[in-house]
Amino acid sequence: MNYFTKNTLLSFKEDIGNPIELNFNNESSAVVSEYGGRLLGLYPKNDCYSLLWINPDIKEVFKTRRRDIGGDRYWISPEREFFSFFSTFV
Numbered sequence: 168m169n170y171f172t173k174n175t176l177l178s179f180k181e182d183i184g185n186p187i188e189l190n191f192n193n194e195s196s197a198v199v200s201e202y203g204g205r206l207l208g209l210y211p212k213n214d215c216y217s218l219l220w221i222n223p224d225i226k227e228v229f230k231t232r233r234r235d236i237g238g239d240r241y242w243i244s245p246e247r248e249f250f251s252f253f254s255t256f257v
Contacts, residue, residue: 170216171208171216171221172210172214172217173188173196173198173208173210173215173217176198176208176217176225179226182226182229182230183200183202183207183225183226183229183236184200184202184229185201186198186201186207187199187201194212195210195211195212196213197209197210198210198217200236200238203234203238203240205236205237205238205239205240205241206219206238206241207219207236207238208221208238209239219237219238219239221236221237221238222235222236222237225237
């Protein structure tokens with residue numbers, strides 16, 4: 168199954184590239200991974216499961232450097248020329 172609480176995800180943070188936890192108030196938080204530029208976990212409350220899908224074999228995914236870690240991707244820098252309208256004129 169694919170159920171990760173924030174504590175579960177952060178319990179093996181050394182294995183998944185030391186993600187950053189962003190706290191929004193006393194209960195809401197997000198876990199961000201530098202690898203893949205992804206929001207890995209979105210937690211409306213401390214004891215909730217992530218609202219985003221996380222690969223159930225996330226440790227192995229990080230070890231083998233695969234792309235299917237889960238979460239939601241926001242960082243598009245390596246593909247900026249692909250996504251940029253102005254790159255067609257360069």
